[in-house]
Amino acid sequence: MAEWEAVVGLEVHVHLKTRTKMFCRCALEYGAHENTRTCPVCLAFPGALPVPNAKAIEHTIKLGLALECEIAEHAVFARKNYFYPDLPKGYQISQYEKPLCGRGRFLLPTAGGDEEIGIERAHLEEDAAKTVHAGGETGRTIGAEYSLVDFNRGGTPLLEIVSRPDIRSADQALRYLRLLRQTIVELGISDAEMEKGTMRADVNVSVRERGENGFRPRWELKNMNSFTFIGRGIEAAVRQQVAAYEAGKTLEQSTYDYDPDLDRLTVHRSKEEADDYRYFPEPDLVPVDPPRELVERLRGELPKLPAARIRRIAKELSVAAADELVSTGNDHKAQLLAERGVDWQTAANVAMNEPDFLDANAAAIAAIVKARDTLTREAYDGAFAAARSVSIDAAEYLAQIAVSDTGELDPVIESILAANPQQVETYRGGKEGVLGFFVGQVMKETGGKADPKVVNELLREKLKA
Numbered sequence: 001m002a003e004w005e006a007v008v009g010l011e012v013h014v015h016l017k018t019r020t021k022m023f024c025r026c027a028l029e030y031g032a033h034e035n036t037r038t039c040p041v042c043l044a045f046p047g048a049l050p051v052p053n054a055k056a057i058e059h060t061i062k063l064g065l066a067l068e069c070e071i072a073e074h075a076v077f078a079r080k081n082y083f084y085p086d087l088p089k090g091y092q093i094s095q096y097e098k099p100l101c102g103r104g105r106f107l108l109p110t111a112g113g114d115e116e117i118g119i120e121r122a123h124l125e126e127d128a129a130k131t132v133h134a135g136g137e138t139g140r141t142i143g144a145e146y147s148l149v150d151f152n153r154g155g156t157p158l159l160e161i162v163s164r165p166d167i168r169s170a171d172q173a174l175r176y177l178r179l180l181r182q183t184i185v186e187l188g189i190s191d192a193e194m195e196k197g198t199m200r201a202d203v204n205v206s207v208r209e210r211g212e213n214g215f216r217p218r219w220e221l222k223n224m225n226s227f228t229f230i231g232r233g234i235e236a237a238v239r240q241q242v243a244a245y246e247a248g249k250t251l252e253q254s255t256y257d258y259d260p261d262l263d264r265l266t267v268h269r270s271k272e273e274a275d276d277y278r279y280f281p282e283p284d285l286v287p288v289d290p291p292r293e294l295v296e297r298l299r300g301e302l303p304k305l306p307a308a309r310i311r312r313i314a315k316e317l318s319v320a321a322a323d324e325l326v327s328t329g330n331d332h333k334a335q336l337l338a339e340r341g342v343d344w345q346t347a348a349n350v351a352m353n354e355p356d357f358l359d360a361n362a363a364a365i366a367a368i369v370k371a372r373d374t375l376t377r378e379a380y381d382g383a384f385a386a387a388r389s390v391s392i393d394a395a396e397y398l399a400q401i402a403v404s405d406t407g408e409l410d411p412v413i414e415s416i417l418a419a420n421p422q423q424v425e426t427y428r429g430g431k432e433g434v435l436g437f438f439v440g441q442v443m444k445e446t447g448g449k450a451d452p453k454v455v456n457e458l459l460r461e462k463l464k465a
Contacts, residue, residue, distance in 0.1 A: 002246070003210045006238045007218075008167035008203065012180060014159050014190040015127065015198040016059045021155035022126040023050030023093060030196060034150040042155035044088035049284050052077070056157035057100065059189035060124045061290055062298045063159065064101030066183055066305055067119050074289050075100045077124075077282040086129035086149050096279040099123035100288065106163070108175055109310040111319045117176055118164030129154035130197075159190070165204070165215065170234040174227055177201065178327040182306045185329070200225045205237035207245070217253040219265065224258070233258040236265055316344035325351065333357070340366035357387035364394035376402045378448045402451035406458060409442070409450060413458055416441045427463050435459060 020027060024041035040048040064071050076098040079091040104119035130153045135145025161180065167173045181199060184192045192199040206218040219237050224230045236258065244251055256265040306326045313322035313331060325331045325348055334351035338344050340363055350369055357365050368375065368383045379400035386392050403409060416438060417424055427434040435456070442455045
């Protein structure tokens with residue numbers, strides 16, 4: 001039986017955070033009423049000429065530097081010709097042979113060392129408008145009664161990051177996507193929210209026998225906007241392709257739709273090649289020659305990138321824990337607490353599970369976290385609730401000590417057990433989940449001041465009798 005491996009490449013699209021569209025002055029506003037952010041340029045009226053957005057060009061170069069890309073000295077916009085109802089010009093202004101950002105790489109820290117994912121290019125283009133399919137049950141083209149087009153999105157600056165086919169599993173693809181997203185967000189160039197459509201991915205999947213050179217026909221999963229569905233889509237594509245090859249079938253390069261309910265891929269159309277788009281230089285735009293001083297200024301603005309922070313934090317935690325902390329943007333909170341004496345494991349748990357707090361409250365929160373076992377739940381929760389927006393004084397919360405004196409708690413517990421004989425018998429009958437009911441009653445009677453740990457111990461002891 002042949003041993004197969006996945007070959008995955010990702011094309012990630014992100015809307016850039018600019019005030020206006022890529023080639024006109026129309027304001028960008030998420031959620032604006034349909035077709036109210038348009039003009040003759042983005043609606044392709046005859047004679048309307050594009051002017052490139054300088055901030056979008058800077059954002060693209062900045063990400064290229066973070067991805068260690070070759071920054072072009074001479075970049076050219078190109079026309080990508082195809083017809084679709086949401087593309088009023090009949091072509092998209094994109095980049096092809098001479099993008100702003102050429103070959104680069106993205107490193108994924110792992111316990112066994114860094115995994116390198118090659119970057120083919122990162123190029124700048126305009127997004128198409130949004131087609132809304134009405135009627136039917138799925139909200140998709142198939143089964144829709146009619147479709148409407150909202151041109152507000154048309155012309156939005158869109159950055160496309162094209163990876164090399166270096167990814168070998170769905171898990172690796174998701175780690176790449178999450179860390180790439182965090183990098184983009186921290187650079188301040190996009191909010192990269194899949195739920196809002198400001199980040200999406202085209203996923204190219206093929207398989208080959210392990211040790212085989214070259215690539216077989218690939219399937220492209222278009223416009224995926226969910227990490228979960230991307231992972232499941234890759235696994236489904238691999239599963240279906242392996243089954244086809246083992247059955248002696250041949251595969252064609254095609255675009256596929258992923259149905260999450262059936263966990264299967266269905267063919268949408270044959271996949272276009274670059275020649276089908278008839279690329280040629282955009283005659284209405286001059287080439288972009290980024291000045292060296294601009295590139296170096298942007299290089300100097302780069303923060304410490306997520307991969308480097310994962311490597312540093314992994315010295316205190318596992319690589320997986322560090323990856324999760326950084327990829328969710330919670331490592332800054334953990335770092336603030338660790339610098340103030342909270343052990344890294346506790347700091348990470350707090351950062352992942354408790355509300356945000358102002359940096360100025362880090363010392364107070366650290367003191368409260370270290371005293372957590374002695375505080376009432378109300379004091380602990382109240383400190384975090386306040387620390388999100390106003391300066392807090394740790395002493396106010398540290399004074400709210402939880403009651404742990406067994407002499408004070410014993411009569412309260414005895415009274416509650418006596419008042420609930422049926423629940424006592426249920427617990428003694430083997431349903432230990434009832435313990436939570438008793439803990440809740442004790443906390444209610446003590447106004448939330450009892451130490452939950454001591455209460456649990458006392459209840460277990462008394463319920464054994």
